[in-house]
Amino acid sequence: MFCLVGFILFGILGIFSATHRELAKEAGSCVFRRVTFRPCIVTFREKFKGMILSKLINRTPLLARIFNKYFELLSWIFILLSILSIIWVGNSVWNYYAYGSCNGLNASGFCVFDPTGKNNQISAIGEECFAEAPKESGLSLKDVDLSLFPHTNVGAKNEIVFIGCYSCDYTREAYPIINNLLDKYSVDYVFIHFPVKTETNYLTAYGYCVQKEDEGKLRLFNDLIFSSEKSAIANSSFTDGIIQSLGLDVEEIRKCTESEEIKDRVFEMLEETKQTSIYGTPTIFINGEAFVGPKPERVYKRALNK
Structure with a gap:
C-alpha cells in the first residue's frame, strides 16, 4: 500500500x-x-x-x-x-x-465554486435583500390553487411557477434565465409578483389587469418592468407609460386596478402564494421542484421534460 x-x-x-x-x-x-x-x-x-x-x-x-x-x-x-x-x-x-451549490439544492453553506453564495441569494419576506438564505422549509405547491393566477401556454408538458419581486435584485437576476427557457421549451408558465418591497405593491394589480385586458401582453409587461430601473417602477406614472407602449388603454387599466373585485383578487392571490411556505424571492417551481435563489440555467434545465 x-x-x-x-x-x-x-x-x-x-x-x-x-x-x-x-x-x-x-x-x-x-x-x-x-x-x-x-x-x-x-x-x-x-x-x-x-x-x-x-x-x-x-x-x-x-x-x-x-x-x-x-x-x-x-x-x-x-x-x-x-x-x-x-x-x-x-x-x-x-x-x-x-x-448550483456544493452542498445540494437550495443549501447556502460555503461552496468553493461559488464563494459569494450568489446562487442562493434571496430577498426575505418582509426583509431587505441579504446574502444568506434561511433554512429551507417545506416549499410546495400542493395546497396552492394555481387557477387563481394568470397562465400562459396552458397544458404544456412543463410547468414553471415563478414567484418573484419586481424590485428585488435576485429576482431580476433569475428572470432573464427563465425567460430564455420559455423561448426554448414547451412551458405552462405562471408568474406571481410577490412584493417584498412595499413600493411595488401596486404592480400586482397592474399585471393582473394587463393579462385580463390582453393575455399576450403580460410577458411583455414583465419584460419592460424588469428592464426598467427599480426607482422608476416605484412610480405609477412611469408604469402608465409602459401600459401605453403596449397599446393598452391606461384609463381602463387604472379603473381595473382600482375596482374592489381586483383588489379582492390580488389579496386572494397573495394569501394563496403564502401557502407555498415561501420565505424569500425568487422561489421558482419547475415541475413541482422548488429552486430558491437565482441558479445557473443548467440547474433549471435539468428539471425540465425535454
Missing part, C-alpha cells in the same frame, strides 16, 4: 518538481506491480520509507519509531482518507453542477 501512497504524494509534488516526477514514475510502476499481484520493488519501498524516517528521526525519535512500526497501517489510513476526500470532492462538484 505504501507504493500507492507514494504515487499519490509524488504525483501531486511532481507537478512542481522534476525530482518528484521520477519518484512518481517509480511509485506508478510499483502500483502496477501490486495490482497485477506481483511484489513491489523493495528498493522503492525502502527509498520512500527512508525519506520520511530521515526527516522524523532528527526531530522526533519517538515518532520515527512509531512510524517505522506502523508504516503499513499508516499507509492504509492515508489511502482511506484520500479516497474519502476524492468522494467528497466529487460529490461537491456534482452538486454544484446539478444544483
Whole structure:
C-alpha cells in the first residue's frame, strides 16, 4: 500500500518538481506491480520509507519509531482518507453542477465554486435583500390553487411557477434565465409578483389587469418592468407609460386596478402564494421542484421534460 501512497504524494509534488516526477514514475510502476499481484520493488519501498524516517528521526525519535512500526497501517489510513476526500470532492462538484451549490439544492453553506453564495441569494419576506438564505422549509405547491393566477401556454408538458419581486435584485437576476427557457421549451408558465418591497405593491394589480385586458401582453409587461430601473417602477406614472407602449388603454387599466373585485383578487392571490411556505424571492417551481435563489440555467434545465 505504501507504493500507492507514494504515487499519490509524488504525483501531486511532481507537478512542481522534476525530482518528484521520477519518484512518481517509480511509485506508478510499483502500483502496477501490486495490482497485477506481483511484489513491489523493495528498493522503492525502502527509498520512500527512508525519506520520511530521515526527516522524523532528527526531530522526533519517538515518532520515527512509531512510524517505522506502523508504516503499513499508516499507509492504509492515508489511502482511506484520500479516497474519502476524492468522494467528497466529487460529490461537491456534482452538486454544484446539478444544483448550483456544493452542498445540494437550495443549501447556502460555503461552496468553493461559488464563494459569494450568489446562487442562493434571496430577498426575505418582509426583509431587505441579504446574502444568506434561511433554512429551507417545506416549499410546495400542493395546497396552492394555481387557477387563481394568470397562465400562459396552458397544458404544456412543463410547468414553471415563478414567484418573484419586481424590485428585488435576485429576482431580476433569475428572470432573464427563465425567460430564455420559455423561448426554448414547451412551458405552462405562471408568474406571481410577490412584493417584498412595499413600493411595488401596486404592480400586482397592474399585471393582473394587463393579462385580463390582453393575455399576450403580460410577458411583455414583465419584460419592460424588469428592464426598467427599480426607482422608476416605484412610480405609477412611469408604469402608465409602459401600459401605453403596449397599446393598452391606461384609463381602463387604472379603473381595473382600482375596482374592489381586483383588489379582492390580488389579496386572494397573495394569501394563496403564502401557502407555498415561501420565505424569500425568487422561489421558482419547475415541475413541482422548488429552486430558491437565482441558479445557473443548467440547474433549471435539468428539471425540465425535454
